[in-house]
Amino acid sequence: MINNYELYNPTRLIFGENRIEELNQYLPEKARILFVYGQGSIKRNGIYNKVLNLLKGREFIEFSGIEPNPVYETLMKAVNLGRENHIDFILAVGGGSVIDGAKFISAAIPFVDDDPWKLVSDHLEIIDSIPLGTILTLPATGSEMNRGAVISNKVTGDKLALISEKLFPVFSILDISVLKSLPKRQIANGIVDAFVHVTEQYITYPIEAKLQDRFAESILLTLIEEGSKLYDNIEDIEAGSNVMFCATMALNGVISSGVPTDWSIHMIGHELTALYNVDHARSLAIILPALYSFKINEKLQKLVQFAERVWKITKGSDIEKASTAIKSTENFFKSLGIPTKLSEYDIDLDYTIKSIIEKFESRGIEYFGENGIISIKDIEDILHRAN
Numbered sequence: 001m002i003n004n005y006e007l008y009n010p011t012r013l014i015f016g017e018n019r020i021e022e023l024n025q026y027l028p029e030k031a032r033i034l035f036v037y038g039q040g041s042i043k044r045n046g047i048y049n050k051v052l053n054l055l056k057g058r059e060f061i062e063f064s065g066i067e068p069n070p071v072y073e074t075l076m077k078a079v080n081l082g083r084e085n086h087i088d089f090i091l092a093v094g095g096g097s098v099i100d101g102a103k104f105i106s107a108a109i110p111f112v113d114d115d116p117w118k119l120v121s122d123h124l125e126i127i128d129s130i131p132l133g134t135i136l137t138l139p140a141t142g143s144e145m146n147r148g149a150v151i152s153n154k155v156t157g158d159k160l161a162l163i164s165e166k167l168f169p170v171f172s173i174l175d176i177s178v179l180k181s182l183p184k185r186q187i188a189n190g191i192v193d194a195f196v197h198v199t200e201q202y203i204t205y206p207i208e209a210k211l212q213d214r215f216a217e218s219i220l221l222t223l224i225e226e227g228s229k230l231y232d233n234i235e236d237i238e239a240g241s242n243v244m245f246c247a248t249m250a251l252n253g254v255i256s257s258g259v260p261t262d263w264s265i266h267m268i269g270h271e272l273t274a275l276y277n278v279d280h281a282r283s284l285a286i287i288l289p290a291l292y293s294f295k296i297n298e299k300l301q302k303l304v305q306f307a308e309r310v311w312k313i314t315k316g317s318d319i320e321k322a323s324t325a326i327k328s329t330e331n332f333f334k335s336l337g338i339p340t341k342l343s344e345y346d347i348d349l350d351y352t353i354k355s356i357i358e359k360f361e362s363r364g365i366e367y368f369g370e371n372g373i374i375s376i377k378d379i380e381d382i383l384h385r386a387n
């Protein structure tokens, strides 16, 4: 049976070619804006100049240098700048990292009584935040229309989520013209990240959530079809438009309404990124095939549904169908140039296993995945399979 749920999403999505030009319609009339961005891609592809022109006559200050997998120490510099200048609106221009970083800044500026890292590490409730608008430059994380952010701390070696309704962007501009400058690696990463967001909310166990399942399957099918087209031809605007909406819909709360979710691939993947700086999506591509083969019996019914409806696999026993679907998914990732084995990275396997288990223990995690079907001891088996 479908669980009780509440679906809330206040983000205004502004989609289409050249929609950046309309930025001023969505910014508050009188605002002191903190304009934040990453490590320079927007300067190279012209988006920076476009935004500067649009901000002419407005009160704003800039903060640049938010890194991929945004780091607390860097973000605190933006927090101090924002506080000193009494900013009251944040404009984030970038991919998931810049938007996540901006979400942390938005919560941290008003949190003056203690170290804002505690909002992340101790899951403190966010009471107040500075409103945030975004211009998305990389379809991948869904951060543009959700309440989550993932922040890293170099000192503690943590990469952790910050979640609150106060973090939904007020608006997000999805201007497809920004896609043209994306390197193939980032396009592939985005497709894989969105794909795994869907499977984490879909490949659990059946509860007769017919529409949620079909929403999930439609996103997966569209990502396979249109993602491949976009990967082959970055100029394919139709494919880009479809991929962009898929990535947003994959993690904006709709497909998780009332259904069990897993998130174990992300939990382990985040640790690989924290340890070795593996790109987020690439960490997921390593873990997914290993974890699903390890838990094939527990997830069998949904894996078979995934096999039949998404990969159109009709022959064989249930186990065979499920295994073929896992293999097809792995091959799809590989077709996008994404490695799926840990051994393809320069990684010490035993150290990795030990470190991840210790991290989970230190956070009081014993079991995870839907219904706690994965114990922290299973990490060893999963990582051996992934190697």
Ligand code: NZQ
Residues within 6 Å of the ligand: 037, 038, 039, 040, 041, 042, 045, 066, 067, 068, 069, 070, 094, 095, 096, 097, 098, 100, 137, 138, 139, 140, 141, 142, 143, 146, 148, 149, 150, 178, 179, 181, 182, 183, 186, 189, 190, 193, 251, 266, 280
């Ligand atoms: O630093 P800049 O200049 O912005 O360059 C970026 C970066 O080098 C570049 N890029 C972005 N748009 C571009 C572009 N280059 C050329 N043209 C463009 N139009 O791409 C590189 C990667 O950017 P990044 O923002 O790091 O990628 P992504 O969007 O994949 O975000 C990854 C981060 O999001 C977190 C991940 O853990 C990771 O830290 N996630 C956030 C989630 C959320 N908030 O809901 C959920 C996800 O599962 C994920 O964990």
Ligand code: ZN
Residues within 6 Å of the ligand: 141, 193, 194, 197, 266, 280
């Ligand atoms: Zn992700």
